[in-house]
Amino acid sequence: MSKIFETPLYPYTRHADQDAATPARHKVIVIGAGPIGLSAAIDLANQGVQVLVLDDNDKVSFGSRAICFAKRQLEILDRIGSADPFVEKGIEWDVGKVFFDDRQVYDFDLLAEDGHRRPAFINLQQYHFEKFLVDRVRDLQDQGAPIEIRGQSKVEAIGQHDDHVTLEVETPEGSYTLEADWLIACDGANSPTRRMLGLDFVGRVFEDNFLIADVVMDADFPTERWFWFDPPFNRGQSALLHKQPDNVWRIDLQLGWDIDKEEEKKPENVIPRLKAMLGDDVKFDLEWVSIYTFQCRRMEQFRHGRTLFAGDSAHQVSPFGARGANSGMQDTDNLVWKLKLVIDGKAPEGLLDSYNVERIHGADENITNSTRSTDFITPKSDMSRVLRDAVLDLSENYEFARPLVNSGRLSVPCTYDGSPLNSADALAGPAISRPGSACPDAPLPDGFLLDHLGDRFVLMTIDADASDRFVEEGVEVTRLALSVRDDPTLALQRRYLGDAPSGVYLIRPDQHVAARRETFDETQFRTALRRATGKE
Amino acid sequence: MPDTLILTPNIEAADDFYADLLAAHDGLDRAGSDALNARLVLILSNHIGDRAVLAEALDAAGAKSK
Structure with a gap:
């Protein structure tokens, strides 16, 4: 190791x-x-x-x-x-399993969207x-x-x-x-x-403790995210098993807030918990154990x-x-x-x-998502537990209940809706690329879109004319001219045009959209650039 | 599906439905009944789906207890 x-x-x-x-x-x-x-x-x-x-x-x-x-x-x-x-x-992983009490209630596939250079x-x-x-x-x-x-x-x-x-x-x-x-x-x-x-910090929404362990084992668990609600080996709490490189498995056991951290961390207390989770016959080495206390x-x-x-x-x-x-x-x-x-x-x-x-x-x-996950994982009242358990029970047989199961809403890029740097949306295009969004990737004939964006302001034109370059108060914008004729998977069209015939995007150095319109209008885009650099 | 909450009589043979509702709870203890009610709320909420109608329903149910 x-x-x-x-x-x-x-x-x-x-x-x-x-x-x-x-x-x-x-x-x-x-x-x-x-x-x-x-x-x-x-x-x-x-x-x-x-x-x-x-x-x-x-x-x-x-x-x-x-x-x-x-x-x-x-x-x-x-x-x-x-x-x-x-x-x-x-x-890389895309399959997750959800367990409740002593049984698996369902599994899911993240079904990563095609046409991105990087995995989910x-x-x-x-x-x-x-x-x-x-x-x-x-x-x-x-x-x-x-x-x-x-x-x-x-x-x-x-x-x-x-x-x-x-x-x-x-x-x-x-x-x-x-x-x-x-x-x-x-x-x-x-x-x-x-x-x-x-x-x-302001606010103290809640506090919880987790026993976090890295164990090395040759066990043949698949590369999946396993999440337990209220399992027999950690009653009233949650547990997570996730694979890492080098045959290291990460185990997170929720402990609640009122615990003796030093006591919980002792190997004589940790190992029986892990044996109960993994089964008595699984051989493992405890590489690292820690108590993680978080506040939201x-x-x-x-x-x-x-x-x-x-x-x-x-x-x-x-x-x-x-x-x-x-x-x-x-x-x-x-x-x-x-x-x-x-x-x-x-x-x-x-x-x-x-x-x-x-x-x-x-x-x-993030705090909102995190608080909602915690409210689901650790119900705060009798009735919230009854509802949580009902969701989990129903999820076993009825697909409709599965989106309500909340073991953590996985991180997706933040869209800066309402930011003072955004210009009003002037394209009847898809919501996914509205001003404030992180640009979704798309395959191009010579690689991926995001490889052409970043570290500078870019004017991305899709089937639209524009200046190749303009400078506004010292800030330069260079054009990236694209066409749906060079869009084999139609990802560019789907993610940036929707039903619009053309599109012009002002993209920030962090690959977020500052402004978009159907056609190029130099005055409008100069104003958008001033706005995106804190000058309007 | 109407886009506002129906608060006028809408169930045919209302007495029969009410009897079915009670019968579903037969033999259940309090915890079992609470669980059944919760499952029922979730199933019906999903059937309605429309967030505006659900919000009206939450308001209507909450107003009654005040």
Whole structure:
């Protein structure tokens, strides 16, 4: 068994900044080298923005943690490099089974839609995920990109100023001071940054505990997601079994909120639970066990002057639905292009407030879904339990009840409906690509659509004339001319035109739709571009 | 299916239906009856399907108990 999470990946080394007479100033500092912090840094470095990542550790995360990565996140990985290593290592799955009490009530197939480059989901341990991102950082460094990770560099104090942030960084050789024009805090649910700035979460919808175990076994379970409601081996609670690469199986046992965490974590208490779940004759090794406590809540604001919060530091949800790491990656996907424009002086600082608006919308959507899943999984009143059990009973024989079964609504890309960056929808096209949507992928003769979008504003025309390029207040838009004549699967037509004869889309650097019309109108699209960059 | 909730008499042989409803609960304890009622609500709700009609039904049922 590889112990990837025991090898230092970015060990501490002394840096000239530590001996500088005056504090070194960095363009962007990211706190936290987890999936979100590394994604943010890679995205920035790709676009030529100098970035330094500080992490209090020097290794990938311990244990599997976030294990389920959705298509949108793989598309983001493609945009900032390549999702290939992740997809090759990861496990694809599309079948799920639902158990209630002592029996299976039904199974389902996710029936992933054709015509997308990436699968609906892969399962991959967070430590592999982080390792691949660090590999990407090393590749960028080899190409001379301005990106650096400093391990065992713990931020002990933060000073906020109008035009920069100061950081006190503790290392094995003492502390030193750094400055940054911008700070992105990706330091997790217990974010020290949040604490140091005296900020806290609002709302406390609920709290629960999970025993999370990685077990290694050669058992012949199929690659499926198995979910139990109220099983004999975990009465009144839920359980989840999911396969990961390397014959590692992830088991989540819900424990409820009133538990003794240290007691529950002891192997003599864990192993009998797992035996009851897997059967006495199944041989397994317990690789990692942890108690995960979550609360479902978010910060009131994700932007505080020059400090921006992303990922779990800004919001937390229950594990059902794989909405933690997935939503965190949507945060930085949303943030980085805006920050780049502001740093380059091509957009007002106010554009960053739209990060707040759009990602709070995303966080609230996740919290709503997560709360509903939890209400189904752990009914809060006698009658909600009666109704829940009725749904599960009916689901065994009647298909109609199955959409009501809620073991987590799996993460799908957030649509920024109502965002101040959107222009009013001016195309009688499909809802799936309305302003605010993440562009759905589609096969093209030379690959996939999303490979042609991202990191810049694109004017996508489908059977419509337009300028090949225009510049509005320093922001350039380049055209991508497509036609349904080159649309063998009709996916482009179905996803972007519907019944409309033509379409012109203004697409943001994060591959979200800013505006769409049936034909090109330069004045309208210049206005749309100003709006999408916080100038209207 | 009408697009507003019917709140005027709509069941033929109402007494027979009511007897069927009671008979369905024969021999059940409180928990069993609660479960049956819940299944029945879900089945009928799915049959109606229309969210606006269901919302009217929830309002009408809730108003009665106030």
